[in-house]
Structures are given as structure tokens and as C-alpha cells.
Amino acid sequence: MKQIFQILKKIIIIVSAILIYGCAVNPVTGSHEIVLMSVEGEKQLGEENARQVAEQMGLFDDPELVSYIQSIGQRLAEKSPYQDVNYQFQIVDLEEPNAFALPGGYVYVSRGLLVLLNSEDELAGVIGHEIGHVAARHSVQRLTRAAPIGLVTGITSAAVGIVSPFLAHTVSGTGSLLNSTILAPYSRTQENDADAIGQLLAIKSGWTPEGITTFLNTLDRETERKGQEGDQFSFFATHPSTPKRVKATEVRAVELNAEKKFQQKRYLIAKNHKAFLNKFNGLIVGSDARQGVIVEQDFLHPTMNIGLTFPGDWKISNQPQYVSAVNKQKDGLLILELQGEGNDPVKAAHDFLNKAKIANQSVSKLSIGGFSASQVTINKSRQEAIITWVAFQKQMFRLTSINKNLAATNRRDIKKSIATFHQLRSKEKMKIKQQRLRIISARSGESISALLKRVGSEWDKESCAIANNLQADVSLKKGQLIKVVISEPFKYGSTEITR
Template sequence: MLMSKGQEVAMGQQSDPEIINYFGLYEDKSLQRFIEEKGQQMAAVSHRKDLKYQFKIVDSPVVNAFAVPGGYVYFTRGIMAHFNNEAEFAGVLGHEIGHVTARHSAKQYSKAMLAQVGLVAGMIVSPEFAQYADVAQQGLSLLFLKFGRDDERQSDKLGVEYSTKIGYDAQEMADFFQTLDRISKQSGAEEAPDFLSTHPNPQDRYRDVQKLATDWKKKTDATSLKVNRNSYLKMIDGIIYGDDPKQGFVENNVFYHPVLKFQFPIPPTWAFQNTPQQVQMAPKEGDAMMAMTLAQGQSLEAAAQSLVQNNQLTVIESKQENVNGLPAIAIIAQPQPQQQQGQQQQQDVRALIYLIQYGENIYQMMGITSTTNFNNYFNTFNTVITNFRKLNDPEKINRKPDRIRIKSVKRNGTLAQALADLKVHQDKIQELAILNGMQPEDKVESGMLVKVLEK
């Protein structure tokens, strides 16, 4: 362990604004109040009561929860949408606090620093051009550290202990891990929730957590352990599910931003990531990337100068352009040679960069690859950038997000029948069954609350 408690706290304090800036907070005061209240209650029974814990819900559709050193714990709105009672939430909350109390992030970060591992936010791209992705390295790299199986088992154990100690039935935590497994199988391995990435077989995990929960029940008054299904469901009524169109969305290989009113194409088969700061795209080979962000500067010329200076670029070519009626500057550039051990090291990277003036904003669109691959990728870069244009389609501009709505089952029967009664389309039944933590054939009773999706 390379990190003292003071360093852990300092890392958390530095990382927190980076993480909030990256994802954005989910704007729901009652949900934020709920996670803070339950988090502080659980921190008080943890093994590290001395830390000043903070708990936040971030605005991401991804089903995930994570913690960074120093007591900072984050849940996405995506995972909040998939819980079906307070006890499931409490189990995962305990799991994340367990990572903090057992110092797993601090240990992993120490190992990563020793190995000089370069981590870029979610994208598998070559380290040479990772720096141009404008990623706040320290805070965000913490989110992509993978815990070993022993660490995950220990956090499961602590999650059961902590959630039971504040009065919740930890059996529900085991059930939620089955939901995570189903989400993983439905969406494909690449989008599997991080909970599952390094953990033992989900069925083994389910049995282990069930046994731990049973053992803890014996140590407490089992009759008083809470599940709180209905109160939780009513609390998340109206939560946004999936992508929020106002933050930008992709449809038929085109990215649309309804608020800023622009659009541009996404290369087919490329991975894509949208955050409040930037849009990133990369081919699966990881040998190139594109990024779009707001540029710094009051004019195109000032933005170009700032870009070149801040990134220490050598300009190969620069010219005035017009992109679908919008003034622009096009630049081909490469990094200046770096001094290393008395010798100049030429970086094998080249970029096509456009600065595009649209309204009061200047957009920076950049395609980056190795010098040897630049000609191969030039047409792809150029096609994406020169198809940046104003968005005028009212249907795209006024697109509303899906929201979870809590409805009462109309009659006794199966979940599938209940969802059909509530006008859920047949091809959405399986997705809604997972969202409700049930199987389509599970029995439901009249008056029971279930989740459906509405605009």
C-alpha cells in the first residue's frame, strides 16, 4: 500500500469534481437526499467511521455504482432505475462502502501507479493520443480499475453485514445480482455491469451472498429486517431510463444534440461515448479516435491559437473553410517532438482538426491516429467533420426521454399478462421483466406495483 489515509482523502477531494463534471449530477433532490441519508447511516456502522463520506447519484444510464478513495460513493441513475426495493439498494451501497473501508481502490491505484498503467475513460485507444481526449486522468482512471475476485468477495461480505446492521434484508442483495447477470446477458459482454467483470460465477455469488445473509439474520432479529418495495418504487416514479435525449443521442449512425441543435454522423461499427464534456468515438481496433468538444477562445483564430499552444502542436497545414454554411478553420497537425534523456523523441501521431463557429459556440472536432495510418483514416475523419450541420428536425429537437412510471396490476395473473394489460408492447416484455426483477411468467396479484416505461 503506497497511500496514507491523508492521501486517500486528498485523492477523493480532487477526484469528486472531475467525476461530477464528467457525468453530471442527476437532478432529483429527493433521490439525492435518500442516498445521502442511507449512506451516512451505513457509514456510521462501517469499519472506517472516521472518513467524511459523500454519496451522490450521477446522470448516467449505465447500470453501475462505484467508489473512490476517501469515502466518495456514486450510483448512476441507471442502477437506481433497476432496483426494486430499498434492501437491494442497501446491499449494493454496503458493497461500495466495503470497497472504501477495505481500501480496495487505494490498493488498486497503488498497483496501477507502480505499473504505470494508462487508463482512458472507457475507450481502448493507444496511449500516444490518449492525452488529446482531454480526460481528467486521476479521478476518472479510478473508475476503470478492476478489483480482483478476493476484493469483490470481501465487499459482498461487508455489504451483507452493513445492510443488515441498518435493518435491511440482505437476501435481496443476492437477488439483485441475478438481475445484473440478466442485464449482462441481454446487452452483451461489452456492456456488462462492472459488478460482474471480475467476479466469480454469478450463481456462486448468489449462493455465497444468500448464505452470508442467512448467517447475519441469525445474529439479528430477522422479523424486523426491511425490504420496503412499494416506498422505493414510488420514490423512483418518473426517473429517466436509458439515454436522455437532451444530452444528445444516436439514431441510425447519426448523433443529434437537441439542445445545442447540431448533428453529425458516427462511423458505422465505431464505439461511441457521450459525456457532458465531449463526444468520443473509436474503431474497435483502437488505432484511431475522434473527439468533439467546445473549443476555448472568442474567435476561430483565437481558438486555433489556443489549441496549438495548449497541445504543443506543429501545424502542417491550416486553411479557412466553410462547413455547411458555418465558418471554420481546418488544421492538420502533429505533436512537437518531446525532449527525453537529452534526445528529441518524435511522437508518431497526426490529427485532422476543425474549429467550427456555430452560434455563440466554437466546436472542436478532431480525428487522431498514427502518422502511418493517417491517410487510411483521413476520409473517415473528413466525412464525419464536414457533415457537421444545424439540426432543424422538430421530431429530433423535441424528443422526450423514457421515464419509469409505477402502475398497479389490474388483475391476478402473470407479469407478462399484467404488462400487456398496461399496453406494454410484446417486444418490450423481456426488458421490462428484467427492469422489474422478475420473470415474464412470475405470478402477480391485483394492486401490486410494477414498472412500465412512458415518454
């Protein structure tokens, strides 16, 4: 009886939290809404998710460019109707064009989005839009609705399981918070609200309100070209767009420009179009070679100075924390990751076994690529795991394989691939290229195709036209500045951004 009483008491805490936090008034709409979170809770949740973004997605390390983004963001944030949070702005290291916001005022734009911008007004429109989501507490609503109650209240599933199995399931929750909520789409109403807030912030801060309209049209063309509507990392996957929404931003811009109180002088940080484009000259486009590149089935990492060849028909995925490959049948997996500092692979293997509480398991000592290594083979539940540690240049690398089909050739392919771990060779280093955005001055009457051929760009004319907000068959003017992508040799000896 006492246990039931304690459980019911905790459930009352949950209901009380809903009643207390649910009485919050939205700072933008002025309406009451159920948001199971205080401002302090919002800040804490934002901080936790910001840490996940940094760890799982990675932040783009370019102090000069980040400072520019922050300057625009802070000026817009000063006009925000929601001032209970400290707004922070970063560039997330994603090659896909996107932007998103977290509770607590964390706002991100991807470096892939920067490639498509053609004015500071567009950039201000995008950042203002994300501030709008924060100000209207859309990100709080989305995260609290998707997050388990336990994450918000601290109540565990064990505390309520006896009374209600369904509530226990709700408290515990499942899945990755980062993937399921940060990249979840907003509603059309929320998007329209964020557009309106962002456009108002833009014109109040010295930018034109039609910037977001221009960018949405550019992004719509790019999305259609790539056919990436289903890509979870694309802007429109998280920010649904419709012709009606775009038209609404266009009409709103006309109305805002017509209001006398907003008819003030524009104040640009980048004083002209050339200065704006030069902010992005040298920007990394596509995958960041500093994080490793994939050349056919070879994974080459220039900053770690290592290489590995994956099996011929396996699909490779390069992530910030690891590189992995899976076979077509999806019953074979191989992962390469940097475990940390170390020079004793046998000790690393034993430390792993002890931590995993795996007893009576032998550790093999071997040499891979001329470097000290160790290996453990674990068979459990009709699956085989081969875990290998390789010591290289005072760093410990770990290769983990999972084989779910012992009758197939997976074991042979896995062991053969593990044996290819090596220090980068001179010929391999020459293969590593980095795509960068460059600003080119056009010749009179030159076509986009002719310009691309002249500078040796790998971009097709449609991609170039979209990125420059032009039509593909346009005749360029003398001195017209055009963004192009050029593959350049990777510069060794520095991990810093090279402009």
C-alpha cells in the first residue's frame, strides 16, 4: 500500500508539472499553450542538445565566418520578442543545406546552406526565421512533445509501471533524441509564424524582408534538382514549404516595406555584393577532407595519416566519430574509429573485456600494416564479433566487425579488410582533393558552361545557375561575380581552414 501511495504521489508531480508549465503564455502569439517546461528547463535541454549537435554533427571551424554569422544573429536577436534566453549562433558541419534551432536560443546554419546564399538579406532571413522558432517556443514544443516525460520531469519508468504500463512506456521513451526531434518537421502554421517573425526582425534590424522569399525559391530549385525531398538533413525536410507559404512571405515583405515606421536605411555588415561573396570564398563544399575521404572503396584520412580498404561491394558511410561499411545483405558490418591515445593494443583489448565483463576470452597479438595490434573474436547469439586494436603514432584505433551470417563470406571479407589498415602512401595523398567555393569574374557574353570549363570546375551548369540565382542559359556580363566549386589539392600540415 505504501508503495502504491509513493507511485501515485510521483504521478501527481507529473500532473502538477503539466499544470504549472502548461500555463505559459507564448511570447509571440500571446496565447496559452501546454509546454511541459520552464525557461530554466528550456535552457538546460538546449544546452544538452547543443552538446549532442557538436558531438554528432560537428561544428564548422572557421572563426572569421562564424563571427560574421554571429554578428548578424546577435543584431537580429536584439529585436526578438523573447529575451529570456541567451541566443547563440554556430555553423554546423553539414554539407546539406539546412538550418535549425534548439530550445534556449541555440541557432545553427549548415555550411551547405551558405553555398546557396547570394545576399546578406537572405542570410538574415534564414537566421531570423530560426530565431522566430525560438521566440515562439516551437523548438520547446517539439522537443517536449517528442521527449519522454522522464526526460523533462526526472520521473523514471519504474516509478509508474505498476499503476500504468502505458505511462511507463511514455516515461521511458525510445530512439535518438537528436535525429527524431531536432530534424523533425515543423507544422505549416509554425513555419508561417517563424517566417513572419523573421521578416519583422530583418526589417527592424536593417535588412530587407524579402530575403527569405528569394532564398526559399533558390532552395526549391536546388531541392527539385537533387530530388532530395526525402532527405532527413535537407532544409525542406525539416521546414515544409508550399507555394502558398512562399507567396505569403512575398506579400508580407511588400506590406512591411510599405509601412513608414520601417522605412529606414539598410545597414549591411558586408557593404556590397562582392564583400558578401568574399566571406565565403574558399568555403569547403561537399565532404570535408579533413574528416577523411572515400575514393572508390578506400577510406583515406589525411589528418590521421591512415588508410583502410573496405570490401568491394560494401556501402561506406563516413561520420564525424567513425567510418563504417555494411554489405548488401546487411548481415555484415565493419566500423573504424579512433579510440584515443595509447600505444599498447593488448592492454586496450583487456581493458575492453574487463569493462564489458567478458571472462575467459583470449587476446591475440599480431601486426597490421607494420604496427602493433591485438584482436578478440567473440561468438554470441549466432553472431560473430571481431574487435581489433591497432597502435599508430601514439593513437589507438579500433576496428569492430559484426557478422550475422557465419555461413557467408563475411568473415573472409572482414579479415581481409582489417589487414589493409596502413599509413597513407604518397600516391594516396595525391588522390585527396578538397572542393572549395571560389568567386570568379565572368567575361562579357560568357555562358555559365564556358565559365565552368575555363576555370576547371566540376559543377554542372544547372547547379552553378541555382547557386548564383541565375537561369542556366544566361549570358553573363563582364566582371559579373560567379560562385563556382573547384577541386583543389588537400593542404597537409594544418588542420585550420585555408582560404
